[in-house]
Amino acid sequence: MFGGDPRSYADELAKELSGNHKEDWVPFVSAFLIGSLFYMILSDAISQNLSYSWFALIGYPLVLVANVIMIIVMFRASAFQTSSRVFLYFWMLGIFQLTAMVTIKLLDQKVGTPLLVLTSGQRWGVILLMLLCIVVFNAILKANVVSLIPIIFFGPQLIFEWIGWTSPSVILLQSLLSIVILIGLMLIVLRRANKKNENTNVN
Structure with missing residues (x-):
C-alpha cells in the first residue's frame, strides 16, 4: 500500500497537505488582517476618537x-488533527x-x-483611505468576504452622515440597511x- 519506502510516502503526503493548507490560510490571514486592522481604524474614525498613545501605536501592530x-x-499543526482540536486552537486564538x-x-x-x-x-481622509484599502486588498489578495464587513456596517452610516441625515429614524434605517446588506452577502x-460543491460532486 505504501510502496517500498513508507517514510518517503509520508513525507510526500505531508508536503502535499501543507501545500493545500497554504492555499487555505493565505486568504484567511489576509481577511484577518483586513478585517481587524481596518475595522479598528474605521471604528475610531467614525466615533471621532483618532488619538493614540504609545500603547496603541505599538500594541496593535x-x-x-x-x-x-x-x-x-x-493551520500547519492542524493538518492531522481532529476537528474538535482545531476548533479549540482557534477558540484560544480568538480569546x-x-x-x-x-x-x-x-x-x-x-x-x-x-x-x-x-x-x-x-x-474623513482616514475613513476614505481605509475604505479604499479594504476594497483594493480584498480584490488583490482574494481575501474572505468577512473583510467587507466594515464597509457593510459603516458604509450606510458614513453616507447618511455626509448627506446630513442624522435623525433617529435615519439611524434606525442605517441599522436595518446594514443588516439587509449583510444577509444578502451571506446568501450570495x-x-x-453550493454551486462549487455541486461542480465538485459532478467532477
Missing part, C-alpha cells in the same frame, strides 16, 4: 503580527486576540498620553459555495 504567526502555525485588544484599548484610554491626534478634517456566499 504587535498583536496583529502575533495573531498572523499563530494562525499560520495553527487571545479579544483579550489583547481590550487590554490595549483600556491602557490607551486610561493610562496613555496621546501622541498622534488627527483633526476632524483628517478624519452560500449560493456560490
